[in-house]
Amino acid sequence: MLDKFNREINYLRVSITDRCNLRCSYCRPKEGISLQGHEDILRYEEIIRIVSIAVKMGLVKVRVTGGEPLVRRGFVDFLADLKKISGLRDISLTTNGILLEQFAQNIYDAGVSRINISLDSLNKDKYFRITRGGNLDDVLRGIARAEEVGFFPIKINTVAIKGFNDDEAADFVRLAAEKPFQVRFIELMPVGHTNLDYGEDYMPTWQLIEQISRHYELEPVKNKRNKSDGPAKIFKIKGGLGEIGFINPVSDHFCSTCNRMRLTSDGKLRVCLLNEAEIDLKKALRENCSDAELEKLIRDAVLLKPKQHDLICTDNSVKKCYRNMSEIGG
Ligand code: SAM
Numbered sequence: 001m002l003d004k005f006n007r008e009i010n011y012l013r014v015s016i017t018d019r020c021n022l023r024c025s026y027c028r029p030k031e032g033i034s035l036q037g038h039e040d041i042l043r044y045e046e047i048i049r050i051v052s053i054a055v056k057m058g059l060v061k062v063r064v065t066g067g068e069p070l071v072r073r074g075f076v077d078f079l080a081d082l083k084k085i086s087g088l089r090d091i092s093l094t095t096n097g098i099l100l101e102q103f104a105q106n107i108y109d110a111g112v113s114r115i116n117i118s119l120d121s122l123n124k125d126k127y128f129r130i131t132r133g134g135n136l137d138d139v140l141r142g143i144a145r146a147e148e149v150g151f152f153p154i155k156i157n158t159v160a161i162k163g164f165n166d167d168e169a170a171d172f173v174r175l176a177a178e179k180p181f182q183v184r185f186i187e188l189m190p191v192g193h194t195n196l197d198y199g200e201d202y203m204p205t206w207q208l209i210e211q212i213s214r215h216y217e218l219e220p221v222k223n224k225r226n227k228s229d230g231p232a233k234i235f236k237i238k239g240g241l242g243e244i245g246f247i248n249p250v251s252d253h254f255c256s257t258c259n260r261m262r263l264t265s266d267g268k269l270r271v272c273l274l275n276e277a278e279i280d281l282k283k284a285l286r287e288n289c290s291d292a293e294l295e296k297l298i299r300d301a302v303l304l305k306p307k308q309h310d311l312i313c314t315d316n317s318v319k320k321c322y323r324n325m326s327e328i329g330g
Helices: 043-054 077-083 102-107 124-131 134-148 166-176 204-211 280-285 291-304
Strands: 011-015 061-065 090-095 114-118 154-158 181-189 218-221 233-235 243-247 260-263 269-270 277-281 312-314 316-318
Touching: 011 043, 043 077, 043 280, 043 291, 061 077, 077 090, 077 102, 102 114, 102 134, 114 134, 124 134, 134 154, 154 166, 166 181, 166 204, 166 233, 166 243, 204 218, 204 243, 269 280, 269 291, 277 280, 277 291, 280 291
Parallel strands: 011 061, 011 260, 061 090, 090 114, 114 154, 154 181, 181 243
Antiparallel strands: 218 233, 233 243, 260 269, 269 277, 312 316
């Protein structure tokens, strides 16, 4: 599927629920968000239908996310059904890891062996604070279990937050040096309704690269080697087992190579994380649309993709996107 700017769109992120067992302060407000009702959420078979049609149009890669995908009942069977779609070459999952110890083997057996785990602090108290109640030990046990079961690659995603975890950069790099993981620092994006002051908490990841380079020798890895690295700038750590990466959607956006769209938990095809344009597939499905009609809506969405996002995040100027990350699927 080619968009107006000649980009090949072949990757879909699917949020299967807006519910989450954590309340990360940069993702949701303290008071919570109003959750979508059961009927508002796409049914698994509806998602499978959308993906099957999109695969015929050129989709090759799906990432299942949320909310927290592991809290939705039946998600393992859903993964197994995704796996049966012929032509879908790459299925991966993003989780906060809280329930991973329990589900790692089932996920792997369903045919999904690539996993991203979000982890913003290696300090128990700080983890509890940023997630508003999460237990770091649950996640660490989940990661250990994922390694044992054989997931590869295991990517750890860390949102860089000024004054919160920038002092832990070296600890995260040590984790990547000691284990065959890819630890990626991601810039905080002004998305959704939260209590955060993005102007104050945002930091460009080049500041972390400078800080880390004082302690570790980093060797850039060519992205061509591994297309699954997507927009991350990847480095090997001299003498280490794993890698570190930096994803800079704000300071150095990668829109010119964007290949993705998102299916929100309530069935909207969202053409860019940071742009409000969406096409309502759920409405069409519930009105019994034909496959040809669905195909046309998917094509319309591809053609709606903007050239680039217009997010700004500096000390004195923030332009936000208003949908919550958990609904969109981060
Ligand atoms: N619950 C799963 C998890 O924690 O990975 C999947 C959903 S979560 C919304 C997906 C990713 O989005 C997480 O890595 C999270 O840190 C990231 N995220 C959420 N809000 C963000 C923001 N404002 N800026 C950058 N990343 C954000």
